[in-house]
Amino acid sequence: MTDTLTPVLTDNWDQDNAWTLAAYEQRGGYEALKQAVRIAPDELITLVKDAGLRGRGGAGFPTGMKWSFIPQDNPKPKYLVVNADESEPGTCKDIPLMMASPHTLIEGVIISSRAIRAEKAFIYVRGEVLHVVRRLRAAVREAYEAGYLGEDILGTGTRLDIVVHAGAGAYICGEETALLDSLEGRRGQPRLRPPFPAVAGLYASPTVINNVESIASVPAIVRGGIEWFGSMGTEKSKGFTIYSLSGHVRRPGQYEAPLGITLRELLELGGGMREGAELKFWTPGGSSTPILTAEHLDVPLDYEGVSAAGSMLGTKALQVFDQTTSVVRAVLRWTEFYKHESCGKCTPCREGTWWMVQILRRLDNGEGQPGDIELLQDLCSNILGRSFCALGDGATSPITSAIEYFRDEFEAGMNTPSSELFPPSASTLFAKEGVAS
């Protein structure tokens, strides 16, 4: 089974002091940079474009194409901004990556900045993970000392400064334009588009915003080449990626595998469901992606496959829930998250999440009223595609998909509290046995 795994980004995580420059270099770190500085920027863009790397932050937009949108004739400075504001429920890949091997990201930042001709790059890290901020900053310092950053990178005459910026704890700041506002010191709320960040992003200058994993994948592509990268994954979803397996599985964790692997395979790698547990439902890529069920075990986990199954690959955060879990309660928790994180800018998301939490609470308490399910569906239809940004859309995903697959549980919520139907004590979450040690 281990053949299925393709550790590239995670390859060095088990190394002693993997986060240090010495350890990183020992395993070939910064070799890609040494190659990249001899490659013309436009060729780097073409390389990443041809490799078929797609954004790992959820939307899957081709990374190289994003870079090519930067108008190089614009006299303003160009900026690279790394979105490290990982906050999606269930998503836990970027933070371990930056914790275990910050230099992988930094090397990626340096190469990517060269490609888009940025002399300043920002890593916007979720403010709650101060340990990661510290580790990143230490790594940036090491990179400066080694001459990988600063005035004259490896004697090439090109320069790059990296700023590691800690956010203040808002999910919305993972939305790229809200992130830019926040980075500029403003209130983090999504911006009107156009203009798009590629034209007028950070400080109204051309800006590329990429997810941590996307940028961290760049050195490997430079080192391994297009063919090697394309040897993994599927036709339209090339390469390797980190799947974050969590929930009622025996060995939760990060599994780096080619795009297109199935949950069935990943579950096998993860030791299967916990003792006595049966797969009930799961998210393919965090709470903003519609849930799937056991019937989707063999859906290829790439952009197209998951989309065809009616969901989205998202951040590949596979939250796995077993039969002891109340769907209604899980959806309530997620909706409470969206209500708490809605930035407030637009009406449907702000008011809709406030409203739907109250309906879901009622259903969770067994006090649902006739018509509540239809009301939830209708409210979701009034939010989906009507909000200012994707946060509102994401808030509807768990609700509409849960009603689609588990309508009977919502109907039971008219009479019976979820705590009776699914006593928390029965959840393997609280069982002492069956958890891998």
Next chain:
Amino acid sequence: MTVTEPGSTEVTPVELVTLTIDDVEVSVPKGTLVIRAAELIGTEIPRFCDHPLLEPVGACRQCLVEVPDAGNGRGMPKPQASCTLEVAPGMVVNTQVTSPAADKAQRGNLEFLLANHPLDCPVCDKGGECPLQNQALSHGNGESRFIESKRLFAKPVNVSENVLLDRERCVLCQRCTRFSEEIAGDPFIALLERGAQQQIGIADGEPFHSYFSGNTIQICPVGALTSADYRFRSRPFDLVSVPSVAEHDACGAAIRIDHRRGKVMRRLAGDDPEVNEEWITDKDRFAFTWSTRDDRLRTPLVRDAESGELQPMSWPGALAVAARGLSGTQPGVLTGGRLTLEDAYAYAKFARAVLGTNDIDFRSRPVSDEETAFLAHHVAGAGRGVTYRDLDRAGTVVLAGLEPEDEAGTLFLRLRKAVKNGTRVVAVASHLTRGLRKLDAELVSAVPGREAEALAGLSLGDTDVVLAGERLGLAPGGLAAAVDLVGRAGARLAWVPRRAGDRGAVDAGCLPTLLPGGRPVAEAEARADLAAAWGVDQLPDTTGRDTVGIIAALAAGELTSAVIGGVELADLPDPAAARAALETAEFVVSLEVRAGDVAPYADVVLPVAPPVEKSGTFVNWEGRRRPFDTALEVSGSLPDVRVLAGIAEELGTPLGIRGVAAARRELDELGAWDGARAPFETARANPPAESGAVVLDTWKQLIDDGRLQDGADTYRLTARPARLKANAATLAAANVEPGGSARLSTERGAAEFIAEVADLPDGVVWVPANSEGVNVRSVLAAGPGDPVTLSDSREERA
């Protein structure tokens, strides 16, 4: 203004884009937003955050439409906010009229907006004129499905003394915050918190003290922002609305007066795209109770010979007493700067045709021969010159002797708009004020009184504009330097006075050298022309005395009587000397709205109507006529023209006009003088000698102790604090500590202020002219450019 051609009228062809909205083809200028294109075919898409004068934000999501074809053959998958979507050729848009999806999106959004809305319309100020209420009825579902708990907030919150916030009613459209940031440049209110807890708020200890804060109340599409003064006072449907013009400055801002049962309840901004767009200052909005104070004069008063007290008298009696008192005297006429064009014309004619004198001046402030000549040559009867719109097209606007935010708020906002569009502002001033900073103004530092030197150092292009404020007339050679500057460059010049009636008074001939329509007194032909029109034998041919001359002549006994309009003695160059002069005068007739400081010296006090109770015309700084009708019919409330006509009749020389309409008609028939204009020498005047003393700079802040703001108490609490400003060296030389108390004095008196460091030139000190109980003119008998003594007030006490 006359100096150059009237504004360019060339029309640049507009590129049109043709699209289809609700199956109707429409062509609109490129860049038009779909929401406004739809208006052109008669479809009103509901909206809250959208405002045509604010940047699009797309926050409320109310204006969603379906776009089956974006103009490229492809449809847009999601409904689009029509307030942020620009039209494209071939675009197809289906609004709620033709698209069930758009209709559902809008209904759904309204339901969301109302979910947390208190629905307290019956007690809400906005009820009856509320976009949320209206659109909920026109585009919402009759019933809400929301049966859960609404979000609760403590309320109201005072974002300023004047503006109250009800956070529960707020729909978070951000119109108020966007106005404050984009238009006024006072971002003192902002969004706080997030999600359903998101709210408008202020920083601790930083209230919403903006001169333009009231506009946020008006553009709030719900009842979230209310004014402390108007709150719970009336219902919109009980109000009678009358369009009018603000009387507080020379901007001519359009306003709407809402009254009920003979009482003005509130004033709102009128909509005039050429002048104030949809904005007015807080002064224009909130300061209107001055004319109904307890000291309002309702009946003529005549001084009783025995008791020496003013006693009420009938109109015929009082007019007869006034006529008797004036006959056989040598009168001077001071009209003040707040008259309408028609009333000013009545004074001008009354002085010449009835009293037989050219001793008339509207300027209740320091004057100069240079200014008199400038007004005669460049302003009087010149019609419309530089316009608000011209400022947008100007490359550079030079401000001299003018602080627009304090002295011409509407102009300030238009300048801010122009600056956003690329106009550069250069200010010849003593320091960069908050207002000038908001204009990104470049400071050309000038000691008050020495502006001429700074202007001489500038060079301009032919698209540029110089705005000369009233204070530039006090600087020797200032106006000459401005005329010279624009002359060299082919640029344009406009005179921006402070008071609503100033420009009209110039046109009407309330100047010692000028007859109506810019006719020079010195021109025999002009006098003959006018005498014929007025049906009198001849007009006085000697140049009259100006304000200062009239007061001096009264004191010296050369003039023996005075007819005084709306003049506050405290505004005059030397208020004490003016009081002494009126004391000396044999006979004083005062025409006033409220008992003022002329009344104690008056033999006859004749009540006249405030603007709200009469019709008339203000001529704004552009030279644009701003006519208004009577808002409140009050019996016995007479315009000045009617009162003067009454005196004239008693004198046996009828004025020939008895009302506002007749005065306007006669003035229009006279037309402007088409002969040679009075000369204006641009020879350089000598700048004031360096005295070594500290030089005073001062002007009136927008919100201050002015009598036209009496009664607007909450509004006045938002005034800027009275601070003395000087640079650190000047303060140190006087031993004054920043933040400490400073004393400003002349031989005539002294006043104390808290001192603040600012970027003034060495040896210059600025204080507000009439704030926090200190009228600088009254206390110090000093004004801009005058020497004063700055000292540490602690030493004085010790």
